[in-house]
Amino acid sequence: MPKIPAGQIKLELESVIATATRLEPQLAMRLRWFSRWINDKKTGLLTKKPLVIDILNELILDAKIWLLIKDPKQRREFLQEATPTEQYWYEILYPAWFGQKDPKMTTWTKKLMSEQFPKSDQALVDQSIEEIHSQDGTSFFNYILDLAMATDLLLSGSQNKALSLQLTTNAPSLLARKQTDWEKTLISWGIVRGVLLSYDPRHPMSKSVSSLLLQSNSLSEGCYIVVNSTR
Amino acid sequence: MSLEDAILNQSQKEASATDLLRAARKYRNDKLTHGLERVNLYVEDVEGPWLENWSDSGEIDFSAADLSKDSISNVLLNDLSDAKLLSVSSRGVNLNGAKLIRVIFKSPDLNDVKLTMTILSGVDLREADLSEVIINGADLRETDLSGINLRGAYLRGANLSGTILNSADLSGAYLNGAILNGANLSGADLSGAYLSGADLREADFSDAILSGTKLDEAQFGFNPGVDEDMKIDLKKRGAKFVDSPGDRSLAIPGSPT
Numbered sequence: 022m023p024k025i026p027a028g029q030i031k032l033e034l035e036s037v038i039a040t041a042t043r044l045e046p047q048l049a050m051r052l053r054w055f056s057r058w059i060n061d062k063k064t065g066l067l068t069k070k071p072l073v074i075d076i077l078n079e080l081i082l083d084a085k086i087w088l089l090i091k092d093p094k095q096r097r098e099f100l101q102e103a104t105p106t107e108q109y110w111y112e113i114l115y116p117a118w119f120g121q122k123d124p125k126m127t128t129w130t131k132k133l134m135s136e137q138f139p140k141s142d143q144a145l146v147d148q149s150i151e152e153i154h155s156q157d158g159t160s161f162f163n164y165i166l167d168l169a170m171a172t173d174l175l176l177s178g179s180q181n182k183a184l185s186l187q188l189t190t191n192a193p194s195l196l197a198r199k200q201t202d203w204e205k206t207l208i209s210w211g212i213v214r215g216v217l218l219s220y221d222p223r224h225p226m227s228k229s230v231s232s233l234l235l236q237s238n239s240l241s242e243g244c245y246i247v248v249n250s251t252r
Numbered sequence: 253m254s255l256e257d258a259i260l261n262q263s264q265k266e267a268s269a270t271d272l273l274r275a276a277r278k279y280r281n282d283k284l285t286h287g288l289e290r291v292n293l294y295v296e297d298v299e300g301p302w303l304e305n306w307s308d309s310g311e312i313d314f315s316a317a318d319l320s321k322d323s324i325s326n327v328l329l330n331d332l333s334d335a336k337l338l339s340v341s342s343r344g345v346n347l348n349g350a351k352l353i354r355v356i357f358k359s360p361d362l363n364d365v366k367l368t369m370t371i372l373s374g375v376d377l378r379e380a381d382l383s384e385v386i387i388n389g390a391d392l393r394e395t396d397l398s399g400i401n402l403r404g405a406y407l408r409g410a411n412l413s414g415t416i417l418n419s420a421d422l423s424g425a426y427l428n429g430a431i432l433n434g435a436n437l438s439g440a441d442l443s444g445a446y447l448s449g450a451d452l453r454e455a456d457f458s459d460a461i462l463s464g465t466k467l468d469e470a471q472f473g474f475n476p477g478v479d480e481d482m483k484i485d486l487k488k489r490g491a492k493f494v495d496s497p498g499d500r501s502l503a504i505p506g507s508p509t
Binding site: 028 | 254257261273274276288302305
């Protein structure tokens with residue numbers, strides 16, 4: 022299988038920035054910020070090269086898609102192909118991300134530098150995704166959702182309404198504060214429905230993904246709820 | 253070959269949005285099976301020197317950009333710190349409330365740009381054309397605006413304290429109530445400008461042109477470039493001098509005397 026040389030990623034990013042500069046300067050600015058950030062941190066601070074390329078790959082693909090669907094014909098075809106969670110990302114959340122200040126940017130880029138990836142609950146997230154897919158639900162996840170928008174994944178059930186899911190292992194005493202921060206973050210990005218799923222890593226989750234898909238169908242806009250998986 | 257070609261294992265072609273969507277989806281699903289190792293499926297020499305070779309000056313060439321819509325106000329400019337804007341054409345852009353910290357504008361055409369209450373500290377706008385721009389109430393303290401064209405600009409109440417405006421064209425500018433104390437106005441053209449009620453104490457007027465300038469209640473004092481003859485002329489035109497006997501009471505409330 023052919024591969025692209027790692028050095029080409031920078032050229033891909035430059036090409037996307039050039040297109041975005043003409044069509045959507047705010048996206049160009051956000052991508053340029055990343056490029057400069059890499060430039061500034063490359064000496065000693067950014068050490069995990071696969072992680073940096075992984076993020077860049079996501080950024081480049083998302084930006085290319087978003088710029089292409091500015092064309093009405095491309096957008097029509099895109100809407101026929103995209104799942105509800107993909108639509109929610111590219112039509113609502115992605116433009117929100119580059120169109121407004123990301124207050125957590127400094128924090129999450131620091132996280133990246135300290136190499137707190139993959140996350141401890143990644144296996145559980147992956148397992149949830151597989152279950153969602155096996156039950157004909159759809160999901161969407163990426164670094165920006167996770168790091169900036171307090172969302173491990175977007176999911177949707179039969180009614181095609183996207184729901185933000187965040188997993189947490191916080192102790193009950195810390196959960197209230199976590200909930201406040203989580204809810205504030207979701208609201209600031211315009212995410213209209215969310216579930217904060219609290220679980221104990223020592224015990225298997227008793228709440229199944231089916232119940233989350235049910236929440237996706239039934240939870241009203243403006244509702245952000247905490248679900249305890251052990252109860 | 254592009255990234256999406258590598259992911260979709262296809263020969264080089266112009267990708268459609270749906271092609272890219274499939275590539276992004278495949279790349280996402282790869283994470284479930286390969287984790288971070290997915291990178292190595294499509295990119296070679298990941299551990300090579302690409303990161304060390306990464307260079308980015310932060311220069312943004314907006315020469316072809318469409319900045320002519322209001323939606324870029326605030327957000328874009330908040331992120332523009334340290335950026336260099338080359339040949340920006342941004343007529344009609346609303347930059348109200350934006351922070352333009354250390355931004356370098358090279359030959360910008362910013363006519364009709366609204367910059368009300370904008371913070372422009374440290375911005376390099378030398379020789380910029382901002383004629384008829386509306387910058388009422390803006391904070392332009394300590395900014396280097398030497399040689400700038402602010403002909404007919406609306407700068408009512410703007411804070412231009414300590415601002416470098418030497419050789420600036422301020423003819424016909426509306427500077428009523430502006431704070432210009434300590435500003436460098438040497439060689440500036442203030443002909444026909446409205447300076448009524450402006451605080452001009454300690455501003456340098458060496459070789460400045462003040463013909464036809466409206467000076468009612470404008471407050472002067474300790475100004476380099478203002479000799480006794482000129483002082484008499486300015487007083488006749490309504491100016492007040494805090495360094496003249498009997499005019500000490502003109503010190504602005506709340507400001508150091």
